[in-house]
Amino acid sequence: MARSVTTRRKTVVTILAWTVAFLIFFPILWTVLTSFKSEGDAIASPPKFLFFDWTLENYVTVQERSDYFKHFWNSVVMSVGSTLAALVLAIPAAWSMAFVPGRRTKDLLMWMLSTKMMPAVGVLVPMYLIFRDTGLLDTRTGLVIVLTLINLPIVVWMLYTYFKEIPAEILEAARMDGASLRSEILYVLTPMAVPGIASTLLLNIILAWNEAFWTLNLTAAKAAPLTAFIASYSSPEGLFYAKLSAASTMAIAPILIMGWFSQKQLVRGLTFGAVK
């Protein structure tokens, strides 16, 4: 028997849910709106919500004055690069743990996870010194290396939980039919694994894009991604709300859109499969 819901009750819940959602989303909405205002309108009192002279000048200024796209590109290289590197290391590892489990597989998985629990600040000093002495400080290569390392455990885990759901019987059947290991991976496993790999990719780009400990501590002007670029607005000169908003909007828009697509995987990825 399906529970019947009265229209009145549904209306009340709808109003309540939309109000709460609007309040939670409001800071983002306000940032986007402010990015289209002149600096004067941005601090007008009473605040102007929709009726102001819409302008794109902030976006132009942010690009011209601080070379926005350089930082944007740093973010892209760093998040995509580190995710791909992590996938290259993690796919074979997760594959072998899911399909050829040994006695130690569980311990190995737990150990990998434990490396993720180490607080970044515990290795800040040596990482800073290693980077300084090897010339990796303020380079994109350096950032890709660090982000690959910190996200590798999550990537292995996510892939492992996805691969685990592929029925082993199918692989057995392929093997019976005389498929080699190579064709087994290429023609049987890969097509079934692609959705899992895709969502792992998506979630890790998001995590890397927003990482704000190593990016702030290991970069300066040259390799700074958007997290560090935005942080430079913390000690501004003159009127800057509209410009801060424009820079912020561009920094969060791509990830917000990707994030909305990966809602479901988010729960699974961030709880290491503990909540599905």
Added chain:
Amino acid sequence: MATAHARGAARVMLSPAVVVLLLWMIVPLGMTIWFSFQRYGLLSGMPPEWTGLTNYRYFLTDPAFFTSIKNTLSLVGGVLAITVVGGILLALLLDQAFWGQGIVRVLVIAPFFVMPTVSALVWKNMFMNPVNGLFAYVAKLFGAPPFDFLAQAPMFSIIVIVAWQWLPFATLILLTALQSLDSEQLEAAEMDGAGWLSRFVHIMLPHLTRAITVVILIQTIFLLSTFAEILVTTNGGPGTATTNLTYLVYAQSLLQFDVGGGAAGGIVAVILANIVAIFLMRMIGKNLEA
């Protein structure tokens, strides 16, 4: 059964990831432990020198250390209280039938994808600023004097900012858990005349216990390392009012160039995080067997 051939191949495929993580685990952490026993200033120009436990003694007896532990606990505790209670309420609300569920979900989850430096600066300037912020305007509407959030209630302000970022995470996980609840059980209880509250306490809450624990543990791990929000809003101040353990270690090592002292602080942070991690690992491990 896997053949010997497959086992060999598996080992080969496993080793790159294992070796890389092993190096990542051992080399920097080993260096931190080593530095923590050295007198090592980055600017002094003197070669590092063994000092035994001196760094730990200084770090652990520094008044700033106690303040930072207190701040770390209030930040973690405050954010957890807001996000867990708020998350449960929101999940219960979003689990109801209403129009536009998809859009509402998208709006509620959004703050989680905003990078920490953006959310901190947006809140600091456009909402909490005592002159131009929206809150100041609202206060003026009600005739209240403007309130300088980050100067007068700095820790509270940072808790609000961080809680806003994590509320969607808690909501999403609790909602996922709630939706896996067997609705027939609830209907049966309803037919037996169980009121809303007793259905919540006796059926929903026990079902959510596991998800709530996971939320608390995972958030604690991340919240112990809160850094960017503090860096761009208060720089740990006023005074040391918002300096948490992570920020203190950062200041010690990269602002005061005291490698030895910073390393000792880093090891203290690792130990604290591990206490939480042990509990989390145990929960995840149990799930692995199931």
